[in-house]
Amino acid sequence: MITLNAVVDWHALHIDKVFELTGSSPRGISSGEALERLKEYGPNSLIEKKKKSPWVIFLHQFKDFMIIVLMAAAIISGFIGDITDTIIIITIILLNAIIGFIQEYRAEKAMEALKKMATVRAMVQRDGKPVNILSEELVPGDLVLLESGNVVPADLRLMDSQGLLVNESALTGESLASSKNAEIITGQEIPLGDRLNMAYKSTLVNNGRGSGIVVSTGMKTEIGRIANLLQEDDTQTPLKKRMADFGKKLSFIILFICFLLFGIGLIRGEEPLQMLMISISLAVAAIPEALPALITIALAMGAKRLMVKNALIRKLPAVETLGSISYICSDKTGTLTLNRMKVVKMEEAPATTLLEGNITPFLAGLALNNDVKQTASGELHGDPTEIALVEAVKEKLQDHFYKVSGQFPRVAELPFDSDRKCMTTVHRYGEQFLVLSKGAVESIVKNLAASEDIQGLEKHSLEWAGRGIRVIAFGYSIIDEIPKPFSYESVEKDLHISGIAGMIDPPREEITSSIAECKTAGIKPVMITGDHPATAIAIARDIGMYGQDDLAITGPELQRMDDHEFSAKVEHISVYARVSPEQKLRIVRALQARHHFVSMTGDGVNDAPSLKAADIGVAMGINGTDVSKEAADMILLDDNFATIVKAVREGRRIYDNIRKFVKYILTCNGAEMLTIFIAPLIGLPMPLLPIQILWINLVTDGLPGLALASEKAEKDIMQRPPRPSGESLFSGGISAHIIWVGMLMAGITLSIEAFALHLQSAHWQTMVFTVLSLSQLGHVLAIRSEKEFLFRQGVFSNIPLLSAVFLTFILQMTVIYLPAANAAFKTQPLTWNELIISLLASAVLFHAVELEKWVKSLNAGKRQKINRPS
16 A cells, blocks of 8 residues: 555556555445544645734734834934824834734635635445545545535545536636546546546535545645645735835935934034934934825725725735736636536538427427426526526527427436436437437437438537537437337437537626727736636637737646746747646746736636735635635626726726825925925024924825825826836836925925025024925925826816815914914914915925926927837
8 A cells, every 4th residue: 555645646547456555445444444544644624834823913014124213213202202203103103013914814814714615524435334424534545425416525536427527617717517437547647627537625516426535635635735835925015015125225314314414413513412303303304104104095095996896905005016917817717708608509400300399309409408407486407508508499499498398208318428428318209209319529420320411510510619619419319119228329329410509608798898908008818727728719819818929828738848938938828728726826926037917817716826826816706715715815796807907997096196195205205304404504593393394294294195095097097008017116207306396395495494584584484384384285286197287187186185285274374373383383473475475485396396297298299209200
């Protein structure tokens, strides 16, 4: 006996050899042997990796470098008595940590859902008697008895099969149930879906019965291998990568400037405590402590909008990641297609007999040769293929359909058999009997009478099959009496062709337009399926996914490719057929290695590892398994591929808006930092107090910055290509904008300070405070669009932003003119002249940024003119 649970090609072995290697027999194993093996090999369940405790997950949220710097600033502020700053900074840090903790903690549920799904009961033969046990108690060598409705409890090598149909769609992606048998299967690299003598854990028995020997349990099963894949670490999102990199660099720069300012102050003979206060104020002004909270709120608002559009976001960064994806790797069954069979072509034999009521043998075969049951409400139950055939003939015969069974009552049948690939029923036909047979074309052909046009039948079927259509052939004969013995050989002979029916799992109605929109947006959709290559290519071609220059490969072909060869071809492949879960992961990672952001859509257990590994995993909400939903970043509540395109648009919009308020906040913080840093260097007094800096950061920065998340999408948002994976958050001129606008804002503020001091105004600090605050409001109005002027874009197109600007202006006036606020913020009421000067100075920035757009549009026009072919 070999080591049980070992990797063996069980499908290639005779059942007697399986008995020998597993130490089993047609009677199964004894209870004592089962107990020993359970101790040795463990329970037939999925093992989870050691989980992080909630405290570890929570503390992990404080590892970000910018968060560490802010914590240090909060502590120092507390030591020097500035409790207000300390409380506010710590509150923002805790809010950020709580949100991150919730996201990571929810992700831990994926393995729990998989384990729950895999726990079922099983009927086994022990000590020669059938026993019902928990599937966890199964061991290699157990003989399992299967019947319709059972969930397969472990990986089995089938010993016998009577009409056994197993739905393996959750594991292989095949929409049709697989017809099982116990025959040896030989050949190299047999795909999972073609191992007809195997039944795999967590698949469903649709019809028939059978028995099999357990050859793998627990984590050694096919679903166990998927569980192992699921336990790999999450892919870091683009937003996390960019913000971590940005935060670290910014914090180093700010710390350097603070130390520099502190050192300069000491050299000039300033009071050390006062210089420490100034340095802390500078750090508070420069570090965008509200940025993590603003980004989180913006993503949450995007997630709320997506919920209305039937896309449920499980992890907030997925909202932004959606806008980055350049490849959508999509499962075919149930995602691109409806996951139900439909007859699309019917061809009757040219010369055929008319039966009673002008019913042809072909229509009789469609209506009668099936085991479909109809409920009182008219709902059909049974095999999906037979349901599709019945629906087709019902549509053709209308009300007359219900009379056919009465005209031709069934008197005998030969059920579907996986070896024959054929089903035959016998019906009374007056004094004679009508034999109706349906099955695969090759099965019907070998039973036809010599006079039949076999070549014509085969030509039609090959033509249809080449277009991805599954062909079912129908034959008939009229006999005088039922032969004895009643057998396949005596009944299924000398048949006449009655016709053929072609069926497909049809694409969703909106798929073609959705894929066209993806391509316009620079996103390449790719089909990854366990289905037959011809079917996959035909569907992909029909929906516009597969073009003249595209490639299609199968799982075995992919298996033979080394990484270098696959990497060279991966960007040209549009269809993958007959692939395994590990290969799906390989596809996703190969694309990621080529610097693509990859989305994977799917609904089955087999999709979960690739959903988890992809930059964004998208699960189906209606037909999706719990495992796929838990592993995904986003769930489509309507299972509609078109919803992904809407989500991509929203993702791009959110990313654009994140860039806008990063531009806004960093420009404003940069201006504050330059104002505080430069003032003492040029001999001016400290322009702002810490409480005033805090007011600007929380009110002037916060409210308008948050309202930028409601800004509508730019007009060309779905005409531009996805962002390159290495693109900086500050690309496209944002860095230059932050620098020159920050310098201009600081220059205007310091000029007002120098001007007011020259006039010996007692209100100079309030004027500086007002100009810096209102300049930022002008800035936020100007950057609502990167290309369009405010008045052309529409002043009232973003009411939340307009309201935030108006409210901030009123609050600023309150701080200036309300006596209680004067005492709290150390301000004085401005005269009318001082207020007008402050307003005019603040308006300079708005017009400067609008002028920047005009210059950019002129340059863009010149480039287009130069690049235009003559």
